[in-house]
Amino acid sequence: MIDSPGTSTLIVAYASDFDGWREQARQLLKAGIPPARVTWRDGSDRNDDLFSMGAESLPIAPNAPTPTIARAHLQALSRAARYRTQPHEIGRWPLLYQTLWRLSRGDETALNAADETGAEVQRRQHAVKREAHHLHAFLRFHPDADARGECFVAWFEPAHEVLDLGAEHFADRLGSARFRIATPQGGVEWNGEHFTYHATCPREWRARAQSAASADEDRALWRTYFVSTFNPARLNHKVMTQHMPQRFWRHLSEGDLIPALEAKARHGGQRLAQEASVGERKGKALPPARPERDADA
C-alpha cells in the first residue's frame, strides 16, 4: 500500500505517555508498518536520529481509513501501559503495538490470556490493577497543617504508574478535605476542588508526611485496635504476607507490631483467641438479673 519508505526501512517512534503512543501507533497502522519494523523509544530519548525515520514523516495514502479497535480493548492497552517494566521484559510500547497490530487485523485472540502476548498484556493489566488496589488499601493519611489549614498527607511507593488512580479514589472518599500524596516519582495535591500534579514530587513533601505520621495523636488508637482485633489462636503468616506484601509494612503505623504479635502468638500465647493484655485486666461476671446496673456503671 505504501511504496516508500520501502518494506525494510526501520521506523523509530517516540512516546512518553499513552496518548503519545496512541498517536504514533495510529500513524504507523495507517501506513501499514508491521511491529517488526518499528523501534520504540521513550519520548525523553528524542534527539536527531540520522539513520532512521520517524513515524510523523510516513507517507500515508490520503484515503487510508483511520484504524479502530473496541473501546474495551483500548482500555486494556492503556491499563497495561501503566506497568513499569523490568530490564529483562519487553518494553511497554513494542508490546502494545504488537497487540494493536493484531487486533486491528481482526485477530481477537491477541488479548486472550491463552495467547503468548495476550497473556503478557493481561499479566501487566492485572499487576497494575493490583497495585492500584494496594494504593487504595495501604496508603495512610495523617493530619498536617499549613497556612491554608488542615491537610491530610501521605507517602506511598507505588510499583507501577497508579498515582492518578489513587488520587481520584481519595477525592471521592475525602470530599472537601485537602490531601496530598507524595511518591518517589510524582506527587499530587487535592484542594477539595481540583488536583495539582507534580511530575517530580516536591522534596519537602516526603519529610512532612513522615513527621505527620509520627506526630499523629490517634496513632496509638489504631495500633491498639490492630492488636485487639488479631486472633492469636489463628496465626497464619503465609496468608497475611500473600495479601499484604512486606514492602508496605514500614509505612504502616501498625507494621512494626506484626513480628512481635507473631512471636508472642507462637510462643505460648496461641491457645486463646483473647489478647493477653485484655485477659490481664480485672474481670466481671454478671448476675443473671438486672445486668443493666453494671452496664450503666
Next chain:
Amino acid sequence: MELIDKLSILADAAKYDASCASSGAPQRSSRGKTGVGASNGTGICHSFTPDGRCVSLLKVLMTNFCLFDCQYCVNRRSSNIPRARFTPEEIVRLTLSFYRRNTISGLFLSSGIIRSSDYTMEQMIEVARQLREVHEFRGYIHLKAIPEADPKLLEQAGRYADRLSANVELPTLTSLKTLAPEKELGTIHTAMGQIREGIDAANDGARADARHPPRSANPKRQAPRYAPGGQSTQMIVGADATDDRTILQSAQQLYRSFRLKRVYYSAFSPIPERPAGLPQAAPPMLREHRLYQADFLIRTYGFQAEEILGKPGNLELDIDPKLAWALNHRDGFPVDLNTAEPGMIGRVPGIGLRSVQRLVELRRHRKIRFQDLVALRCRLETLKPFVVTQDYRPADAARDSQRLRQTMTEPQPAQLALI
C-alpha cells in the same frame, strides 16, 4: 475508663465475628460535598493481622455487657472478663478518625444485649444515625440485627446500614438449645425474614422508579434504600458435633429462604473461662477453609449441598471439595473442552470460573489445545485426568479413583490446623 482501654476490650470482644466485608454497597461519593466517605461496591482490605484476616472495617461491640449466657461466647454474662461500654459519640469519633487516615472503609457494629433487645438496637441505630445524618458519612456501615428487637427498629436500621446480619451461630436447633438456651432459632429466622422483606420491598421500589422516571425526579420520593449490601449470617464450626453436611444444608437453606449474600463460617477458637463441654483444641481452620470452598461451589458453581456431600459426614481435609466431587463422578469425565457446556467445564477440578469464560471465548476463534491451559495457569496436575483437548487425552482415564486420589494427594497432607 479511657477511650483507648475501651477500644482494646471491645475490639477484642468483637473478633469472633468473621465477617469484615465492605463490598456490595451502592455508588456513593463525597466529591464536591460536605461530609466524608465513599463506596463503590468493591471492598478494600486496609490491613491484615497476622491471622491472615482482612481489616476492612472498624469491628467493635458497643458493649460487652450481656444479659445472655451463650456458652460458646466470650461475652456471656457468667464469663469473668473485663467489661466496657462505648458511648455512641465515641464510636463515631473512632470511625471518622480511622476512616480519614484510610485505615478502614467503614464500621461493623455489634453489641451484647443490655437492658432489652429494643434498647440495644436503638443505641446501635443512634451510632449509625449520627454518622449518616450529623457527619454525612458515606462509608460502609454493617449493623448487627438483634433478633428480638421490634421490627420497626430493624426497619430503621436498614435505612442507615449497607448490610444487616443476624447470626444463627449454631447450625441446628439441638445445639442452640444446649449451648444458647436463651436464644431461639425462630426469632432469628423471623428477623432474617423481615430483613429480606425490607430488601425485597426496596428493590421493588427501585424497579418501579426505573420504570417511571418522573417519580424519581424528586429525591424525596425515590424508593428508600434498605440494606443495599444485603444480609449475611455466621455459623460457628467445631463448638458442637454438627457435621459438615448438616452445616452446608442449613447454609443452602438460608441462601434459598432469605436470599443471604453470605454465610460466614467461624472455626471455634478457645475462649477464656471455657465452659465444660466446649473444645479446647486449636480452631479447626482447615475444616473452615473446606467449608468456604464448598460454600463457594454452592453459591457460584451451581452445586447442591447434597452433591458435595452425598451422605452424613465431613468434607475431606486433604483434597478440595471440587476434586472430591470429580473423583466420585468419574463417569462424567473426561470433559472435552472443545464441545462441553460451560457449566460442565466449570465442574472440572483445577479450572476456575474465569478460565471457563476465557476458554469459551477462545474456542469461538479456534480449537482449545493443552498449551492453552498452561497459558491460563490452570492447575494442570489436578485437571489432567479430567479433560480432553484437541491434542490431549488423559493417559490415566481408566485408572480407578482411589489410585488417582493417591497420586494427587501430597505424601503428608496437613490434617491439622494451618499453623
